Amino acid sequence: MLLYTKCMQTPQRKPGKYTNQKPDPYLTEAKFQELKDKLERLKKFSQPKAREEVKRLAEMGDFSENAAYQIAKGRLRGMNQAILDIADHLKRAVIITRNSQADRVVLGSMVTVEIDKKIKNFQILGSSETNPMSGIISHNSPIGSALLGARMGETVKISLPTGQKTFIILKIE
Numbered sequence: 001m002l003l004y005t006k007c008m009q010t011p012q013r014k015p016g017k018y019t020n021q022k023p024d025p026y027l028t029e030a031k032f033q034e035l036k037d038k039l040e041r042l043k044k045f046s047q048p049k050a051r052e053e054v055k056r057l058a059e060m061g062d063f064s065e066n067a068a069y070q071i072a073k074g075r076l077r078g079m080n081q082a083i084l085d086i087a088d089h090l091k092r093a094v095i096i097t098r099n100s101q102a103d104r105v106v107l108g109s110m111v112t113v114e115i116d117k118k119i120k121n122f123q124i125l126g127s128s129e130t131n132p133m134s135g136i137i138s139h140n141s142p143i144g145s146a147l148l149g150a151r152m153g154e155t156v157k158i159s160l161p162t163g164q165k166t167f168i169i170l171k172i173e
Contacts, residue, residue: 023085025092026107026126026139032093039086042079050076089128096125102172105147107139112171113147119170124148143167 027035054076057069096108105111111122120135124147127138137144146158147167156167 022092023089024127024138024140025089025094026096026128027093028096028108028125028129031126031129032090032095035086035090035093039083039090042083042086047076047079047083050079103151105150105169105172107148110171110173111147111169114168114170115165122147 050072053072054069057066057072060066060069098108102109105124107124107126109124111124113120113122122143123136124139124144125136127140130136130138130141139145139148142160143158146156147169150156150169152169152172154169156169158165158167
């Protein structure tokens with residue numbers, strides 16, 4: 001009998017690695033303002049429209065078979081969650097300021113490096129603002145984390161999926 005009950009248990013999944021992971025708090029002033037504006041738009045325009053839509057569809061009666069109501073309600077729930085997430089992100093935000101002393105690579109630095117006789121520029125920011133194609137990398141990335149704290153003229157060896165690369169720091173702004 002004991003074997004039977006163990007076989008009939010409902011499987012419990014472990015939460016994924018990134019479940020409920022808080023976003024990186026490091027933001028530039030521009031990104032902070034962008035999120036603030038988005039939150040304002042959601043609260044003033046989108047959420048009231050979604051509430052009105054749910055209210056209008058609720059007046060049609062029978063919630064169980066009203067697909068439009070269910071969809072509108074789900075959209076409103078998603079919007080409410082987005083508002084909570086953005087508000088939490090803004091509350092925990094740490095604004096990245098420009099480094100006046102460019103003797104070491106810090107968060108917010110513009111770094112010019114030489115890799116395999118090629119010159120590349122990187123800006124090291126928080127994870128929510130990365131754009132590797134335009135040279136904006138995260139401080140959590142392999143390159144960003146290896147460059148943090150380095151000085152001009154230093155050579156930094158970084159292990160990448162393509163192999164180990166040597167970065168020579170030419171300029172820090």
